[in-house]
Amino acid sequence: MEAPPEEENWRDEQQQAAEDSRVFEPEEVESQKTVLIVYAHQSLGSFNQAVRDTAAKELSMQGYRIIVSDLYAMNFEANSTQDDIIGDLKNPELFQYGEETLHAWKEGRLSEDIVAEQRKVEKAELIIFQFPLYWFSVPAIMKGWMDRVLTQGFAFSLEKMYNNGIFKDKKAMLSFTTGATESMFRPDGINGDINVALWPLQNGTLHFCGFQVLAPQIFWGPAHCPAVVRAAMLEEWSVRLKGLLLEKSLTFAPSEWFDLTFEQGFLLRTKVKEEQMSNAYGITTGHHLGKLLPPDNQTKAQLTDE
Numbered sequence: 001m002e003a004p005p006e007e008e009n010w011r012d013e014q015q016q017a018a019e020d021s022r023v024f025e026p027e028e029v030e031s032q033k034t035v036l037i038v039y040a041h042q043s044l045g046s047f048n049q050a051v052r053d054t055a056a057k058e059l060s061m062q063g064y065r066i067i068v069s070d071l072y073a074m075n076f077e078a079n080s081t082q083d084d085i086i087g088d089l090k091n092p093e094l095f096q097y098g099e100e101t102l103h104a105w106k107e108g109r110l111s112e113d114i115v116a117e118q119r120k121v122e123k124a125e126l127i128i129f130q131f132p133l134y135w136f137s138v139p140a141i142m143k144g145w146m147d148r149v150l151t152q153g154f155a156f157s158l159e160k161m162y163n164n165g166i167f168k169d170k171k172a173m174l175s176f177t178t179g180a181t182e183s184m185f186r187p188d189g190i191n192g193d194i195n196v197a198l199w200p201l202q203n204g205t206l207h208f209c210g211f212q213v214l215a216p217q218i219f220w221g222p223a224h225c226p227a228v229v230r231a232a233m234l235e236e237w238s239v240r241l242k243g244l245l246l247e248k249s250l251t252f253a254p255s256e257w258f259d260l261t262f263e264q265g266f267l268l269r270t271k272v273k274e275e276q277m278s279n280a281y282g283i284t285t286g287h288h289l290g291k292l293l294p295p296d297n298q299t300k301a302q303l304t305d306e
Contacts, residue, residue, distance in 0.1 A: 034065045036124035040131040040142040042072050047222045047230060048177055052130045054234050055175070058241040067120050071141045077113065078144025084111045102152040110151070117149040126245060127172040127211070133179070136197045146205055155209045162255045165210020171245065172211035174201060175219075175237075182220040187293075194218070195298040199285045202298055203252060212249035215301050248301040251294075253283045 037055060041048040056066045069076070080097050082089065086109040089100055104110045110118075121127065131138050138146070150156070160166045178185070185194035198216060206213045217237060222230050257272045259265070268287070282288030285297045 032063065032065045033125045034067060034123045035059050036120050036127045037066065037068045038071065038127060038129050038142065038145060039068055040071045040129075040139045040145075047219070048130060048132055050230075050234060051175060051177070051217075051219065051237060054238050055128060055130070055241060058238050059244075062242070064125075067124070069117060069120060069145070071145060076141055076145060077148070078141045080144070080147045084114060084148060085109055086111060098152050105151050105153045114148050114151070117145065118151075118154055121149065121155075121167075121170075125170060126214075127170070128175055129173070130175045132177045136191075137201065138176075150205070150209055160210065161208055162210065163207075163252065164255050165208065168210040168212070170211055171214055171249065172206045173214035173216060174198070174206075175217040177219040177222050179223060180221060181224065182218075185220075193293070195285045195293065195296060198298040202250065203284070203286055207250075207252050213252075214244065214247055214249055215299055218299070250298060250300075251284065251302050253287045257283075 035055075037052055039048070039052050041052075043049075052068065056068065060066050077083075082095060082100075084097075085100050085104045087104075087107075089095060090103050091099070101110065129138065129142065131142050134140075137143065155166055157166070180191055183189050184191045185197070187193040191197075202213050202216070217240065219233050219237075222233065225233075253268075257268055259267055259269055268289075273289070276283060276289060280292060281294040282291040283294070285293055288294075
């Protein structure tokens with residue numbers, strides 16, 4: 001289980017720069033670059049809020065316009081239902097959410113809350129997902145944001161996915177707290193390799209939509225750390241933020257390595273398999289080819305090109 005009791009109230013330990021959860025959204029300047037922080041935490045004064053505020057403060061000092069979607073404060077709807085489509089369904093006999101939202105997106109008939117979030121995504125150069133890790137994934141309200149906002153057509157298609165995806169010119173990253181210690185998420189730890197846990201979110205959601213995925217910022221077990229350690233965590237995050245958008249992204253297998261047809265099953269091309277045979281490690285955490293997983297594939301960017 002990775003749904004820990006929440007960390008101690010951060011506000012009680014250290015005075016925060018921002019005492020509320022209002023969005024950091026100054027007046028828009030046409031040429032100003034934008035960072036969107038999609039934030040999921042129920043409590044004012046949490047350590048997650050301190051992490052969010054640190055990012056907003058540091059990036060705004062660098063000249064970025066900061067938009068925060070505070071999902072709990074917004075009471076964001078997590079369920080994907082027919083209410084997300086305005087007007088008549090294309091196939092009322094059998095409701096298929098993906099197909100109906102694709103048509104609705106093309107025709108400008110998605111619900112207002114979805115459209116508002118999609119406009120934020122369009123403006124953003126970088127999206128930071130800030131959350132406490134729940135059950136080895138994001139909280140339900142953030143999963144709902146991904147399900148409803150990243151609709152087919154807007155965020156992906158079979159022609160535009162992975163490194164050729166719609167958002168290939170944008171960056172995204174996960175920033176999260178855990179209830180477990182770092183050692184518990186090692187390959188020999190009780191929770192297993194954190195790289196494996198992150199693969200579905202980072203490859204299956206973010207990279208699938210084309211995002212250049214930056215290495216995650218992981219705050220290990222803040223509930224079990226003294227205040228001085230949590231302060232050091234925030235300082236390390238602040239230092240990283242100073243060069244965040246210049247970082248290399250994580251490494252994924254290029255779409256060009258696969259035969260992208262239903263007839264061939266979207267499988268790795270024979271030539272690529274042959275070229276990979278002599279390598280000690282697999283290509284990625286997911287495309288391991290039955291070999292050892294490449295170390296830290298989902299937690300650290302490679303320092304050199306392949």
